[in-house]
Amino acid sequence: MLSNALPVAELHRHLDGSVRPSTIWALSKQHGISLPVTSENDLKHLAVIQHRTSDLLEFIQKLEYGVSVLADADACRRVAFESVEDAAREGIHYIEMRFSPYFMAKAFSLPMVSVVEAVLDGISAAASEFGIKVGALGILSRSYGVTACERELDAILTHRNKFCGIDLAGDEAGYPATLFVDLFKRARDAGMRATVHAGEAAGPQSIWDAVTLLGASRIGHGVAAIQDPRLMEYLAKHEIGIESCPTSNYQTGAMTDTKNHPLRDFLAAGMAVTLNTDDPGISDITLGHEYEIAANVIGLDKSALLKVQENALKQAFLSDDEKKALRLSLKK
Ligand SMILES: [Zn+2]
Numbered sequence: 001m002l003s004n005a006l007p008v009a010e011l012h013r014h015l016d017g018s019v020r021p022s023t024i025w026a027l028s029k030q031h032g033i034s035l036p037v038t039s040e041n042d043l044k045h046l047a048v049i050q051h052r053t054s055d056l057l058e059f060i061q062k063l064e065y066g067v068s069v070l071a072d073a074d075a076c077r078r079v080a081f082e083s084v085e086d087a088a089r090e091g092i093h094y095i096e097m098r099f100s101p102y103f104m105a106k107a108f109s110l111p112m113v114s115v116v117e118a119v120l121d122g123i124s125a126a127a128s129e130f131g132i133k134v135g136a137l138g139i140l141s142r143s144y145g146v147t148a149c150e151r152e153l154d155a156i157l158t159h160r161n162k163f164c165g166i167d168l169a170g171d172e173a174g175y176p177a178t179l180f181v182d183l184f185k186r187a188r189d190a191g192m193r194a195t196v197h198a199g200e201a202a203g204p205q206s207i208w209d210a211v212t213l214l215g216a217s218r219i220g221h222g223v224a225a226i227q228d229p230r231l232m233e234y235l236a237k238h239e240i241g242i243e244s245c246p247t248s249n250y251q252t253g254a255m256t257d258t259k260n261h262p263l264r265d266f267l268a269a270g271m272a273v274t275l276n277t278d279d280p281g282i283s284d285i286t287l288g289h290e291y292e293i294a295a296n297v298i299g300l301d302k303s304a305l306l307k308v309q310e311n312a313l314k315q316a317f318l319s320d321d322e323k324k325a326l327r328l329s330l331k332k
Contacts, residue, residue, distance in 0.1 A: 001291035001305055007093040007326050009312035010276050010287050011195075012220055012243035014139075014169075015099040015119065017279025018083035019066030021047050027069035027078070035065070048284045052251045056201040057171060059252040060143070062282045068107050073118035076104055080122030083281075088130035090286045094316060094326055097123060098137035098167050101155045102148050112155035120162050133326060135164035135317055137195065143170035146179050153183050157190055164317035165193040168214065172201040177209035184214040193217055193317045195243065199224030200254050204231050211240060218243055218315055223254050225271075226262035236270035241315035246293050247285050248278035258297050267304055274312040 002008050024047060025040040027033070037043045047065040070076050080099075087095045099119055101112040120136060127134045138156035140149040149168075156163055166187045168180055177196065184194055196210035200221035207225055210216040211234075218241035225231050225242070235242065244263045249255040266273045275290045277283065294300045294308065313323060 001295050002091070002288060003306055003309055006306070006309050007313060007330050008091055008287065008309070009094040009274075009316055009326075010087070010092055011096045011218070011241070011274055011312055011315060011317075012245060012276035012278055013083075013087070013095060013097055014063070014279050015080055015083050015097045015123075016067055016104055017063050017283075018086065018097075018281040019079045020082055020086070020281065023079060023082060024065055024069050027071065027075050031069065031071040031075070033069050033071065035068070047282060049251050049282055052253065054253060056173075056252045056254070059248075059279075059282075060170065063103075063279065066281060067104055070104050070110070070115075071108050073110065073114045076110070076115050076118035077122035077125075080119040081126040084123055084126035084132060084134055085130055086280070087134075087287075088126070088132040090288065092132060092287060093330065094133040094135070094313075094318070096135040096137050096164060096317060098139050098169070100139035100141040100152065100169065102144055102152045103139070103141050112151060113158050116155045116159055120159060133322075136162060137165050137167050137317070138163050138192075139167045139169045140180065140183060141170045142168055142172070142175035142180065145175070146183070149180060149183055153187060157187075160190055160192070163192065165195060167194070167220065168196045168210075169220070170197070172197055172206060176202070177206065177213050181213050188215050195220055195241075195317075197221060200249070200252065204228035207231060207235075211235075211238075217241065221245060221249060221254060222266075223249055223262055226265060232266065232269045232271060236272075239272050241272045241274060241311065242266055243276050244273050245276045245278035246290060246298065247283050251283060258293060259299070261298050263294065264298055264300060264304070267300070267307065272311045272315055273308055274315055275308050
């Protein structure tokens with residue numbers, strides 16, 4: 001379903017949602033961390049979503065297994081390295097990998113700056129070994145409140161030049177964008193571009209707020225935009241990218257039925273939709289799988305799929321020169 005004529009890019013993948021179950025198991029043994037299962041196979045059953053969860057918060061709960069074994073900086077480096085390796089093995093040429101320093105640090109109270117450094121190191125080692133281009137996105141985990149997010153931002157800005165942008169993720173309904181205006185201003189003043197999870201577990205107002213209050217130039221999920229034609233028009237007009245993740249949207253309950261996913265309507269409205277996996281470790285999917293779902297379940301035709309693939313290149317947090325180089329690298 002993915003075209004060979006264009007580079008393959010994914011813009012919405014959580015590093016802390018891409019941890020291999022085999023690595024969770026290995027790290028638990030290495031560090032003597034107890035898990036609520038007695039075999040690797042049982043762990044896979046527990047950590048990977050079997051059908052769907054009741055809501056976003058239960059979905060996020062599944063991410064806890066992966067971060068519960070991050071006992072030191074080496075463990076953080078390992079999961080970063082492997083998640084980039086897995087993306088390269090899927091045939092992806094450019095990936096934006098996002099992670100929350102607080103979420104990865106919390107089980108063992110690791111210093112957030114050392115988590116950031118270990119992850120950036122793992123990403124860059126895997127990028128050169130497997131020939132994939134990677135952009136790092138720093139997540140502010142809204143579920144832990146403004147103070148924790150402020151500390152995350154401090155850690156991220158310590159290595160400002162190694163990040164391509166910033167994100168807001170977590171409990172959208174409980175922690176609205178209005179709480180994070182100052183932090184996003186600080187990030188934007190430091191020259192960071194912003195994407196925000198919005199319209200996944202809350203309504204269209206959350207998307208308006210992400211764009212107008214936080215300065216988001218892309219929206220994670222954005223499914224609720226379908227309820228507001230004026231918002232759809234605005235997003236299309238201002239070329240705000242929509243990072244669609246159909247399997248994740250079904251599993252979190254953002255959509256009750258994948259075949260009615262609004263991405264076809266979004267494309268028809270001229271919105272810059274992209275396709276993404278969100279958390280492939282716990283959803284057990286690949287980017288290719290999401291393109292197949294878009295084609296076979298949602299009903300996108302070949303030209304629509306090509307448009308989506310092209311949108312990912314256009315919406316990437318890269319400079320024009322970097323985008324050009326990415327396209328040229330395919331022709332070599
Ligand atoms: Zn996400």
